[in-house]
Amino acid sequence: MKVRSGEVELAVRVRGTSGPVVVLVHGYPDTQAVWDRVAALLEEDFRVVTYDVRGAGESTAPSTEDGYRLEHLARDLFAVIDAVSPDEPVHLVGHDWGSVQSWEAVTTPGARIATFTSISGPCLDHMGHWSRRGLSVAHVRQFLRSWYIGAFHLPVLPALFWRLYLAPRWGDFLRRLEGVRATPAPTLASDAVRGISLYRANIRQVMRAPRHRVAPMPVQVVQPTRDHYVRTEPLPLERWVPRLRRRRITAGHWAPLSHPAPLARMISEFVEDSAPPRELAVITGGGSGIGRATALAFAGAGARVVVSDVDLPGAEETARLAGGHAYQVDVRSEEAVRAWARQVADEHGVPDVVVNNAGIAHAGSFLSTTTQQWQRVLDVNLWGVVHGCRAFGELMVERGEGGHIVNLSSVAAYLPSKILSAYATSKAAVFMLSECLRAELEPHAIGVTAVCPGIVATNITATATFSGVSADEERRKQDRASRIYARRGFGPEGVAAEIVRAVRRNRPVVPVTVEAKAARLAGRVAPGLLRAFARLDPS
The missing domain is CATH 3.40.50.720 (NAD(P)-binding Rossmann-like Domain)
Incomplete structure (x- = not known):
């Protein structure tokens, strides 16, 4: 199905016929296909919704870089929620940039979101506040992991690198560094180049002046233990998330591809019982x-x-x-x-x-x-x-x-x-x-x-x-x-x-x-x- 959100049209897929609605939001440079293995395990008990975010897969792209700002991405998510679950709150799951934009949604007052599971994607505002606490070993390690963010702000070169080098080798990259087998989307090169705007439209703006963003619903933060790019453990999330559950999964960054079964189990358990588990x-x-x-x-x-x-x-x-x-x-x-x-x-x-x-x-x-x-x-x-x-x-x-x-x-x-x-x-x-x-x-x-x-x-x-x-x-x-x-x-x-x-x-x-x-x-x-x-x- 197609859902209109402002100037873009989003490609949405719904699986399962009954149960609570679970919305899965993909990251960069993926499409909704990254969730296929997880969705297949969830659809017996839930209505599972995935969609291509603006500028990716079969969804259309905004006309300007400004169209990739977080408020527009959150508005897309709300449009999908209104279309698939107009009467009941949904359970939200985000990975990578899908999690980053989901944080924007869950910290928006009045959002119809029952629970939120975040995987490898922090709230940029929370990161901004944390980065101001002084330089520590954890700060240095995260800055080194995020070296590519600075590279994406360079002119011309990131787009050339994606089109000429990385996109043709993306399947090999995932296999060698992440241990996962996946067929890249036919639109990968174009999606990746357009998606660079996610970084350029948001990182400096939010980190320069972070807002106080509170998530009132139960939040589950899943940290892949072998993630080479994002670590959420140092973030003092309890300041902004009063109902927080932290969990680990022994996977790399692309856990939805490499470890769909334990990830689906964590999502299912959290939807059914969002109270923090006792050790x-x-x-x-x-x-x-x-x-x-x-x-x-x-x-x-x-x-x-x-x-x-x-x-x-x-x-x-x-x-x-x-x-x-x-x-x-x-x-x-x-x-x-x-x-x-x-x-x-x-x-x-x-x-x-x-x-x-x-x-x-x-x-x-x-x-x-x-x-x-x-x-x-x-x-x-x-x-x-x-x-x-x-x-x-x-x-x-x-x-x-x-x-x-x-x-x-x-x-x-x-x-x-x-x-x-x-x-x-x-x-x-x-x-x-x-x-x-x-x-x-x-x-x-x-x-x-x-x-x-x-x-x-x-x-x-x-x-x-x-x-x-x-x-x-x-x-x-x-x-x-x-x-x-x-x-x-x-x-x-x-x-x-x-x-x-x-x-x-x-x-x-x-x-x-x-x-x-x-x-x-x-x-x-x-x-x-x-x-x-x-x-x-x-x-």
Whole structure:
């Protein structure tokens, strides 16, 4: 269908026959075809509307450069809304310049827009205010990403570059830099040259005198983590968007082409429930100690919490205190952990944070530690972490919104001791697993942290096992260790606080307690001291 807006005629397509109306606005130098894969996934539940913006595709172009100003683009959008949904507000989604012009619309008083999802396209007024806050690293990085904006203001050369060089190679450009396969529109060269006016008619004018633009409706800002051109994280959007949801997608700039499924899911979820989602944190070994403290810390930060433990009553008590959910899981079993991960995803969603905390303590010389004791320590401390990382990591990657995995290692990972061969080996393996996994999952925006506590007063000492001793001697050693750890006076709450902080800052390694930090430093500058310490007899 065609919709008239001032001097231009817009080519509009409507898909689906029922449900809320979702309007998708494309960017530069695209046409509405950029939304085809997303629209195909949405049209079963929504009426999906796309259109070629003025000067692109089958829509006509304004007669002057001034015709590309934001107020004209917003007027086009309002004309489309009036034509396709004259009685009900619409749900708006914009990408790139489609998002930039949509910000103009959603910050216009009285706009009939129920929700707005912005992808890789900020409000120019918000950018203008932010750029006046002083020079920072984030400012420099964004200016460097936006180098092409200055180039587009040059005379003649940008048009020649598009016609003679870039337009014939556009499909290869998207394939090499963005990893997407798309057939360029036949009108690409002409559209791209005309679209340069978007930059010339708006950037300097708005940035020079930014207005105070407030979006009253719920707004979802989706940031592709591999976007080479636009980053919205530094913008203090809360100043102008009181009902803001920020989300990430592990994609490049052209997410509608490369990742239509997760993008369609984000749009659908936001249309159906625009309330800001609460972070979901999953903790193994959550029945006591560091696991319980971590669950309470995340709950205190506003997260939903799911805990597991072999001790179900302990896990249930943690869940009661944290307002969460408890499950009985033996992390030694890959099948059990995978089944639990699927259950968590089905009942609560894919977690944003996974803390692989379940662990046991064992002490004794290497020669006195039996194969069965070695197997038990490795099954819980190492394989339990492996199972958790794999089961939940796969779900996180498939979801495509990033996340964070925390693995509980120990100061023993880099502080050798002649009586901790099995325990230290298991924790050192967790330490290196975390480093390797961090490198592997970084392209998916999933951070991985190895947390290395030192002496922490938890009940792990009361359940520790010892090699080559009688039951009475083992109880004596457990009691002695518990007294020493209690006198140290560092509780699990301190570790939990460091875990939450590590997730927020995406830190790779976090030594906790003074002794853990000192051992980490000594291992780098004076490893001989640690080897001498390893020979000491703590008994």
